[in-house]
Amino acid sequence: MMTRGTRSLLNVLLRSAVLVGVIGVSPALAQTTNNAPAAAAAKTDAPVARPWMDTSLDPSVRADLILREMTLDEKLQLTFGYFSTDAAWLKTPTKNWEFPKDGLPGSAGIVPGIARLGIPSQWQTDAGVGVASQRSATPRLRTSLPSGILTAATWNPALAEAGGAMIGNEAFLSGFNVQLAGGMNLLREPRNGRNFEYGGEDPLLAGVMTGHAIKGIQSEHVVSTMKHYAFNGQETNRFTIDHRIGEQAARQSDLLAFQIANEIGQPGSVMCSYNRVNGHYACENDWLLNTVLKKDWGFKGYVMSDWGAAHSTTEAANAGLDQQSGWAFDRSPYFSEALREAVNNGHVSTARADDMARRVLWGMFSVGAFDTPVRGDRATTIDYAAHAAVTRSDAEEGIVLLKNDANLLPLAKTAKSILLIGAHADVGVLSGGGSSQVYSPNAPTSGLIVPDEFNKGFPGPKTYHASSPMTALQARTGARVTYLDGKDPRAAAAAARKADIVIVFGEQWTGESIDVPDLALPDAQNALIDAVARANRKTVVVLETGGPVVMPWLSKVGAVIEAWYPGTAGGEAIARILTGEVNPSGRLPATFPASLSQLPRPVLEGDPKLDRDAHPMGNYDIEGAAIGYKWFDKTGRKPLFPFGYGLSYTRFALGGLKADAKGKGIAATFAVRNTGSVAGKTVAQVYVAAPGWEAPKRLGAFKKVDLAPGASQSVATMIDPRLLATFDTATATWTIAEGDYQVMLADSAVSIAQTVTVHLPAQTLDSRGK
Known part of the structure; x- marks a missing residue:
């Protein structure tokens, strides 16, 4: 539940948003000197009726309405994006690159809009903790949230959402309507250089916290990505490493985190990662993009490539990539003239070309990017004092x-x-x-x-x-x-x-x-x-x-x-x-090992000296879904500090645990009491256990509670049935076995206060856990 203080901060933030103005979108970019796409051909210069601007319509209906008016060139224009910084910064094999027309300096990029139809440009900013700047002599100065792993350490979804709204507001007021945020790769490798951007080691915690951050960003009419999809667990050989993992383990770990975040945040876009997964690049991986994301989860938005993660035209388009982003980091403008040719000769169907454009349009309509457009850099309207209070509250709880x-x-x-x-x-x-x-x-x-x-x-x-x-x-x-x-x-x-x-x-x-x-x-x-x-x-x-x-x-x-x-x-x-x-109230979102020897991979996989065309292997089947505390539970190793651990200046007592089957999950209730002398917050954690899982127990639910000295609070939680199930790869369903399940009330992954038993009948859920 959002506290009064957090609600107040969020209200201040929302009131500070200046969501006004009508945009006049520039025509498509003129052809650059080497391999850039030509401007989209318009049907006519005459004004057209715009029924898609009816805000009462569902985003899917609006996308279909505008799609009917678009030429093939206009549809394909939405699938190709430019990097937006000066050529001196760019260090790629690409020659004759030019700064894109209408691009914002020092930003991640631009996908040109279509003025004829009122389609805004997609102005993209790097993100995660705020409006980022590419390195330059005069970078854009903005408010930074704490690192993603710190926000995860708050175990407070309301704070994550308020922080997302804050950085989404600054993005909007800086002229951006796409924010490359939503980082949430699970912490499989503690040495990973980007762990600070992500949400820790557990799929429930990472999914919930990142999902709420995405929801906050998109409340400001800014598309948020969800990234890096998927299994982008290290930076060493990140462009080429092939992470091998079985489907059941994948679905019960990293993919479950993405699935939960998708359900909560409803991101307009997913960014596919650099690495390979089971032999195929993530951005041309039919199983990841078409089967899991779009078919099984029903994702309606678009898949954009990471900057430099596109490797083909026909294969990538047919495998589910909807937008090549950040040209010129890739070796070729795959979704420029080559994509047009592929559609014209039938290697990519016109139906697929329509689908690519429709998904981009849906993402923009879903956040109100058409209805409340951005224009230029309006940073003078940012309320930095209010935003400082948001980021400080986040830091204090993490x-x-x-x-x-x-x-x-x-x-x-x-x-x-x-x-x-x-x-x-x-x-x-x-x-x-x-x-x-x-x-x-x-x-x-x-x-x-x-x-x-x-x-x-x-x-x-x-x-x-x-x-x-x-x-x-x-x-x-x-x-x-x-x-x-x-x-x-x-x-x-x-x-x-x-x-x-x-x-x-x-x-x-x-x-x-x-x-x-x-x-x-x-x-x-x-x-x-x-x-x-x-x-x-x-x-x-x-x-x-x-x-x-x-x-x-x-x-x-x-x-x-x-x-x-x-x-x-x-x-x-x-x-x-x-x-x-x-009073400190953060709890660890990741296990702190006592030494490298305790890890599934004491030696980091992949040789950093290999060139870009090498194909190093990464074996995620070693631990499978048993990441972090689950690995330590499974192997009986004692960490330096366990998952969920954290001290306070006061003391708390947990008790009164009751649990019963409810629907297809488990409802658990318990009481939390502050037995100390000062006010404080704690995180009550509920774990579940059953035979035959990847590890002895899983995090099933959590709740942050704020209590005055001597005060107590009753807490009710619901355990998602997917956290009680295993994934059946043959039927693409979640199956709950009949039997007894242990429900544990805890202060950390190793500090169990109380345990009760719940008997569940055998159940089968679809791929979405329903």
């Missing part, structure tokens, strides 16, 4: 307290000196790198408050948001707060001995296109933390990481906070948690 010996936190008001060490905590907080990079609205025009320490091009620059933990702490404590960069461990240890409390900020910068070599903090930070902790037991470690890390110094420090990448108000959020102004 920061996870991992350790707190002797109640070291919240910081004692009697402390007279606090020493901060490392990670530029004097000026800002870290963000993840790559195409999702957002630059702070309060940063210099370059977007950088710290000189680029990566300095190797993409996925840099390594960027910090201008939200200083040091400044925020100085405003909240009576202590003298000082800072050291930590480059000299001996000097840091000497200074630590003189301080009442030491806070070491440990960072792990990750980004698109690169995976981390291991789970250790880089650049000798573990040695620094060890030296400081030996000098002062009252050492707090604040981790700014893209995912799980190991902590060889854990026993020596007094407290540990996982702050992830906390966004453009992250410094304030960290300070409010440290001082107790906010």
Whole structure:
């Protein structure tokens, strides 16, 4: 349930939207100098009636109405998109590339509209946590949400939706109506450089949280993608690696996450990924696109390729790809003249060409992109103060307290000196790198408050948001707060001995296109933390990481906070948690392993030295659907920190669990009580278990609860029948076996408070779980 505070923030956000204006869409792009498509041929220059502008009609009906008026060239124009940045940035084999007419500088791209029919251009922005900018001398400055994995750590769907609405609003007011958001690949590989963009390791949690984020974005008349479909679990050899996985395991893991997000968010578009799946590229994979997505799930929107993920014309179109995006990252403009020829000679049917255009139009109609159009860059209307409150609330609920010996936190008001060490905590907080990079609205025009320490091009620059933990702490404590960069461990240890409390900020910068070599903090930070902790037991470690890390110094420090990448108000959020102004309530959305040896793949698959045409293999059948906590349950291995784990400054009691069969699922009720002395939030988790599954138990439901001291609340949850079933690949159905099912009320994947048994009859559900 949305809290009063969250509802207020969302209302402020929605009131701030300026949804006005009528667009005059430019004609199609003129032919560029090499292999670009010609302008669409119009039937006539005379005005045409536009019955498709009747907003009372269903988007499918509206799409069919406009489709009847379109020439073949106009239909195909909707299937081809251009990259929209300067040629100096572009480093591909493509020659004679030109900046597209009407494209927004530094953006992801444009698909030209058709003025004759009132079809808006599709102005696309990279996204995930906000309106991203391609690297340039003067990047677009916008509000950044915390990383996706932090939002997942809130376990609060209302916050995810409010955050989505916020970044969708900024996209709309910046002239964009397509946002390349909705990242949700499951965390199979903790070293994956893009884990920070995604929703953790569990299909229910990732699907629910990402689905609500998509729903929020699209409430602002902006199409959101859902990506990267599918099994894009690492960056090493991401263009060519072939992930092999059986269908049952696939349906019960990554695909279930996408399916849940699709049902909640109803995305206008799905972005197919770079990698191969079971021998076929994801963007020309008939099973993934036609069978699973469009047939079994009934997806009505369009499939766009990732930038550089298209590999063919006829094969891709017939396999379900509806739009080639981001030319000129691909080797050829496959959906330009080649697609027109393929349709004309019958290799791609006219019915399929109609379907491709119809799906694009449906996606635009479904979010109101025709009815409330964007125009240009109107950033002066963005309410940055209101948006800062949204992103800060997100960060505060997703920061996870991992350790707190002797109640070291919240910081004692009697402390007279606090020493901060490392990670530029004097000026800002870290963000993840790559195409999702957002630059702070309060940063210099370059977007950088710290000189680029990566300095190797993409996925840099390594960027910090201008939200200083040091400044925020100085405003909240009576202590003298000082800072050291930590480059000299001996000097840091000497200074630590003189301080009442030491806070070491440990960072792990990750980004698109690169995976981390291991789970250790880089650049000798573990040695620094060890030296400081030996000098002062009252050492707090604040981790700014893209995912799980190991902590060889854990026993020596007094407290540990996982702050992830906390966004453009992250410094304030960290300070409010440290001082107790906010009670931490984040819970881990991913298991933290104790070592690489505990993983299904201790050595990362794929040789990073292979060229683009290589065909490395990835074996996801090792763990199948037993990802994360399920793998640890199955193998009996003890993690450093389990899935669902997190501490608070107060205490909670769970009990009174009752569960009964209801419909085709299970209804579970229970009570949560705050037994401590301060207000706080907790996440009650319900797991289910039955014989013959991929692992001993699955997450079945969860609820975030906000309670005053001594207060209690009754909670009712419903367990989706697909989480009680196995997928039958022969019949494409979900089957629930007759028998006894264990329903467990828990504080984490390893902390079970109560268990009850429910007997279920044998049942069969269709591919959509109905």
